[in-house]
Amino acid sequence: MSDSKYDLLIIGAGVSGSALLYLATKYTDINNIGVIEKYAAPARVNSLSSNNSQTLHCGDIETNYTLEKALKVQRAARMLRNYAVAQPDAHHIIFKYPKMVLGVGEAECQLLRERFEIFSPHYPELMLLDKKAIARIEANVAMNGDSFREDEIVALGSTDEYTAVNFEALSRSFVRQAQIEAAKMSNKTVDIHYNQYVDHINVDGDEFIVETKGVCYRTRSLVACAGGHSLKLAHDMGFGHNYSVLPIAGSYYFTPHVLNGKVYTVQNDALPFAAIHGDPDVLVPGETRFGPTALVLPILERYNFKTLPDFFQVFRFDRRVAKVLWDLLRVKDIRNYMFKNMLFEIPLIRKLLFLKDVRKIIPSLKLGDLKFASKVGGIRPQLIDKDNGKLLMGEAKIETGIGGIFNMTPSPGGTSCLENAEIDLRTIVQHLGADIDEAALQKDLLLDTKKRESDDFSGTVITGS
Numbered sequence: 426m427s428d429s430k431y432d433l434l435i436i437g438a439g440v441s442g443s444a445l446l447y448l449a450t451k452y453t454d455i456n457n458i459g460v461i462e463k464y465a466a467p468a469r470v471n472s473l474s475s476n477n478s479q480t481l482h483c484g485d486i487e488t489n490y491t492l493e494k495a496l497k498v499q500r501a502a503r504m505l506r507n508y509a510v511a512q513p514d515a516h517h518i519i520f521k522y523p524k525m526v527l528g529v530g531e532a533e534c535q536l537l538r539e540r541f542e543i544f545s546p547h548y549p550e551l552m553l554l555d556k557k558a559i560a561r562i563e564a565n566v567a568m569n570g571d572s573f574r575e576d577e578i579v580a581l582g583s584t585d586e587y588t589a590v591n592f593e594a595l596s597r598s599f600v601r602q603a604q605i606e607a608a609k610m611s612n613k614t615v616d617i618h619y620n621q622y623v624d625h626i627n628v629d630g631d632e633f634i635v636e637t638k639g640v641c642y643r644t645r646s647l648v649a650c651a652g653g654h655s656l657k658l659a660h661d662m663g664f665g666h667n668y669s670v671l672p673i674a675g676s677y678y679f680t681p682h683v684l685n686g687k688v689y690t691v692q693n694d695a696l697p698f699a700a701i702h703g704d705p706d707v708l709v710p711g712e713t714r715f716g717p718t719a720l721v722l723p724i725l726e727r728y729n730f731k732t733l734p735d736f737f738q739v740f741r742f743d744r745r746v747a748k749v750l751w752d753l754l755r756v757k758d759i760r761n762y763m764f765k766n767m768l769f770e771i772p773l774i775r776k777l778l779f780l781k782d783v784r785k786i787i788p789s790l791k792l793g794d795l796k797f798a799s800k801v802g803g804i805r806p807q808l809i810d811k812d813n814g815k816l817l818m819g820e821a822k823i824e825t826g827i828g829g830i831f832n833m834t835p836s837p838g839g840t841s842c843l844e845n846a847e848i849d850l851r852t853i854v855q856h857l858g859a860d861i862d863e864a865a866l867q868k869d870l871l872l873d874t875k876k877r878e879s880d881d882f883s884g885t886v887i888t889g890s
């Protein structure tokens with residue numbers, strides 16, 4: 426048995442856990458910090474570069490976000506950007522590409538025009554783009570062969586912003602920087618325990634006892650950033666039984682290079698994670714990636730069928746879960762969409778079906794251009810709130826009130842990693858009676874440097890003529 430004892434123990438070294446490690450090490454006087462990760466390196470699950478869409482969500486082109494939600498995400502994205510651009514290896518972490526959300530047909534175009542009026546005062550870089558202006562940025566979207574596509578299109582977008590993140594590289598950077606910060610201070614310890622799987626957590630007085638195979642850690646506070654497994658650990662301790670999890674897997678397809686940047690499509694309100702997009706993969710030059718699809722799978726980790734029993738442990742099927750699922754299936758759009766996504770996984774017919782969706786973005790794309798992206802795409806652990814009978818769309822957390830927090834992080838959890846970590850840090854600091862260096866946190870991560878540069882700039886309507 427180890428006698429390791431921590432003030433703060435973090436479970437999971439994906440982008441959420443590593444962001445918290447960095448903030449706690451650099452901006453607080455918490456001295457003994459540990460991380461337990463079941464794999465041999467950070468970010469091997471949903472934060473792995475190939476398992477998510479790599480998008481820095483700022484809220485301006487996500488048509489399922491209200492202005493309130495968009496501004497919250499904008500703050501989170503700003504924190505991430507401020508951190509990333511200050512790193513010596515920023516060019517491996519954060520990337521600039523054009524981005525847009527494309528409206529196709531009269532109703533979607535009208536929606537985007539109205540949205541532009543509301544959102545552009547808060548997003549100075551946002552432009553309303555007509556067909557010719559779209560063609561200048563993304564020729565293959567506006568054109569069908571040699572002529573313009575015939576249907577009505579409009580887009581909201583920008584061309585000079587950070588829009589993509591390698592969340593795996595970001596996680597590694599957080600861990601490395603935390604270790605560098607700790608090395609500067611004689612009273613600070615940061616221990617990263619790889620290859621250790623947390624089996625069980627107990628409460629002993631005012632401490633948590635965290636058990637892995639053969640090792641037992643004591644800690645005064647604890648934050649689980651273990652994706653769907655956070656809920657399993659919380660249930661195990663008797664917390665969060667009002668939640669069940671619905672794992673939604675996302676798959677992708679590659680095509681030859683047809684897009685210069687990120688092109689999203691208008692979301693269906695009934696299906697907030699349904700609309701596909703196309704974009705460059707930051708690690709696969711010369712190709713374009715389309716997706717993700719959305720398939721319900723009974724596992725907590727993609728391509729890891731050993732997590733099947735874990736799923737059943739947290740699914741806790743009962744009348745209230747059945748009602749939420751039944752309510753979802755009663756909506757025709759959702760029912761058809763779920764069925765279509767099952768077909769998306771079947772070789773031979775999946776490409777034909779997916780082509781129809783992709784042609785909304787690239788009308789001239791051919792069947793032979795599409796290639797299923799094997800072993801790409803993770804699982805979004807969407808929570809079912811049994812008390813309120815609904816499926817939750819964003820991140821969720823269970824606060825125990827005794828110094829333990831459990832995070833479940835579907836999209837946009839990569840973008841929100843530092844903001845989520847900040848929220849947890851405030852709870853933990855209060856529990857431990859520790860302090861945050863607010864001035865440094867504010868200066869390094871929270872200042873809106875872009876806003877200062879462009880205070881006089883208001884939204885622009887761009888026409889190609």
Ligand SMILES: Cc1cc2nc3c(=O)[nH]c(=O)nc-3n(C[C@H](O)[C@H](O)[C@H](O)COP(=O)(O)OP(=O)(O)OC[C@H]3O[C@@H](n4cnc5c(N)ncnc54)[C@H](O)[C@@H]3O)c2cc1C
Pocket residue numbers: 436437438439440441442461462463464467468469470471472473476477478479480481482592621622623624650651652654655674675676717802803804805833834835836837838839840841
């Ligand atoms: C298809 C898809 C597309 C997405 N696209 C985007 C996007 O474009 N932009 C965006 O912002 N977000 C996106 N997301 C969401 C984003 O990927 C996640 O929110 C983010 O990666 C979650 O990070 P995490 O650290 O919480 O979880 P993870 O990265 O999954 O890390 C959890 C860690 O916990 C460890 N762990 C689990 N159980 C244990 C245990 N018992 N003991 C020890 N360690 C354990 C795991 O090994 C893992 O390292 C997407 C997600 C998916 C699935």
